[in-house]
Amino acid sequence: MEQLYLWLWIFFLYAFLGWCSEVVFAAVKTGKFVNRGYLLGPVCPIYGMGVALVLWALAPLEGNLLVLYFGSVLITSALEFLLGWISEKLLHQRLWDYSNMPFNICGHVCLAFSLVWGFACLLVVRVFHPVLMGLVALIPHLVGWILLAVFSAAFLTDLILTTAAALKLPRQIRAVEDMEKLLRSISDNIGESLYSGVTKLELEERKEEFQAKMEARNAKNEALRRELEEKIAAYRASVGKNRTYHRLVKAFPHLREERHHRRLEELRAYMARRNQEKQESEEHKQ
Numbered sequence: 001m002e003q004l005y006l007w008l009w010i011f012f013l014y015a016f017l018g019w020c021s022e023v024v025f026a027a028v029k030t031g032k033f034v035n036r037g038y039l040l041g042p043v044c045p046i047y048g049m050g051v052a053l054v055l056w057a058l059a060p061l062e063g064n065l066l067v068l069y070f071g072s073v074l075i076t077s078a079l080e081f082l083l084g085w086i087s088e089k090l091l092h093q094r095l096w097d098y099s100n101m102p103f104n105i106c107g108h109v110c111l112a113f114s115l116v117w118g119f120a121c122l123l124v125v126r127v128f129h130p131v132l133m134g135l136v137a138l139i140p141h142l143v144g145w146i147l148l149a150v151f152s153a154a155f156l157t158d159l160i161l162t163t164a165a166a167l168k169l170p171r172q173i174r175a176v177e178d179m180e181k182l183l184r185s186i187s188d189n190i191g192e193s194l195y196s197g198v199t200k201l202e203l204e205e206r207k208e209e210f211q212a213k214m215e216a217r218n219a220k221n222e223a224l225r226r227e228l229e230e231k232i233a234a235y236r237a238s239v240g241k242n243r244t245y246h247r248l249v250k251a252f253p254h255l256r257e258e259r260h261h262r263r264l265e266e267l268r269a270y271m272a273r274r275n276q277e278k279q280e281s282e283e284h285k286q
Helices: 002-030 045-061 065-091 111-137 141-166 169-200 204-241 243-251 253-257 259-285
Strands: none
Touching: 002 045, 002 111, 002 141, 045 065, 045 111, 065 111
């Protein structure tokens, strides 16, 4: 039980300190506060797990700086790659992306940050960890267990609720893809109508047939447009209710750059043009 007590403190302390470092980094970069964690609470679990793994595997070798450094680089990079891969498979998105960085592996890890993690772990193991463990030793054991129980309950609740909300993101991505297919169908119908207008208007004996087909295509396009408008309205409503989605977008700006967001912007531009055309048509009739 004593080991569990210490490892829980290690996890929560470094998860909190990692969150603090991310917040400071974001504040320096953007000039404002951003909750840079996956969770709602002030913790970044990847830091707690990373430091715990390094301490468990390498603390006995802390006297050998080279082994400690390169071992830390390897462990933290493997953890970052694993969690990045899992998040991409579950959410169909990347919470971080190093694809534009040199010497990256699948965009999940890159050499520059891996080297930084190595130096950070040197400081943790050789400088910060002994001080933090000294502070933990000052906490009465019973009080320490009560605090850990509260931290654990809050952490697990936050993790379950956040993950449940985040897992809705793939459905929203598929909704955008469905809207894109509808828009493509509308464009195809318009293209076919233009092609028919060029090839068949020359044939007077088939003019009635051509007009009937044009009316059918126009009716189909109108139905597709109505369906597209309904899907966009439903999508906006679902995203508007998903507070976790908006928080994650702020915490991980890369989400704004994902392919489905560009699709949605294109769809919004189309609908804006469509509404403007309707308004101009109504004004013209009046």
